Amino acid sequence: MADQAKELEKTKGVANVEVRRRWDKEEYRRKALEREERRHQPAVKRKFEKDETGVLTSVPMLKGRTDKAVTRSIEKDVGKSYMVNPEGDGAEKGGYYCKHCDRSYMDSTSYLDHLNSRMHQAAIGSSMMVKKSTEEEVKSRFKLHITKKLEAVNNGKDDSNSAQKYSFAERVKKLEEEELEIKERQREAKKRKKEAKEQMKKEAENAFTDEEAMAAMGFGSFGAKK
Ligand SMILES: [Zn+2]
Structure with missing residues (x-):
């Protein structure tokens, strides 16, 4: 039994030596030299x-x-x-x-x-x-992407929000209309404010020239004899 085990041990060792990798030193030396050469190239x-x-x-x-x-x-x-x-x-x-x-x-x-x-x-x-891009280049780039997007929408390949699936042109138009509406409202508000201001000014002037009011305020009349 002991001899058998000994024998097995021996063959194991031998097999191990056979399996061990043999390094091709010449090959690796050549590769290393090549690498060094590459590294030192200007x-x-x-x-x-x-x-x-x-x-x-x-x-x-x-x-x-x-x-x-x-x-x-x-x-x-x-x-x-x-x-x-x-x-x-x-x-x-x-x-x-x-x-x-x-x-x-x-x-x-x-x-x-x-x-x-x-x-x-x-x-x-x-x-x-x-x-540096020129203005024309930027514009043409935008155009390209708009046409691409439109094509995607028309082919039903657009995966963006379905609420936005109407045409790009329509969307732009709607935005422009909204903007106009806001501007119109702002203009009206400004106009109303101006009118109110003028009204107040007028009233103040009227009050000032109103002799009764002046008398009430205790000014009397300047120079004018009653
Ligand atoms: Zn690189």
Whole structure:
């Protein structure tokens, strides 16, 4: 019995040694060297051109995120966090990997923060400057959203409050009418106030010129002989 157990122990140990991972040291040395090399590469300097007045002309302005896959991956895993191996090579780090900056993030929030960071924007060749919109651009944007909304309402896809489901134009018209009504009421109130004031003034004047009233107040008449 004892011999059998001893034998079992022996094979166990042998099997264990066989299963143990053998590290390919050469492979990892190569990866480490590559990583070091990447780290010491100088950052790419962007050149901004200026016109004769010194105004920047070729600034790559900050743009909205257009990579649908990135947006989807962020929205899909909100609130989840991943294990990240900082020693990993490239995407092997796991988690949310940014190929431009060779960094990994554990969750969507920190990844999003990174995407919006100056460092990341610089890596993809963008400045943090935002293009100023003209009045026309703002107007056309409004128009676009109004038509979109109208389409949604007409197709019955609008999920907003059912009480608001009449057309946008109607709503605007109603608001304008209400505004006019309020203004009209205010104007009338002002007019009434003015009239009342004038009435009071008139009465006061009448009272002042009324000799009886003056006598009653003990003024008598000035200069006028009775
Ligand atoms: Zn990045």
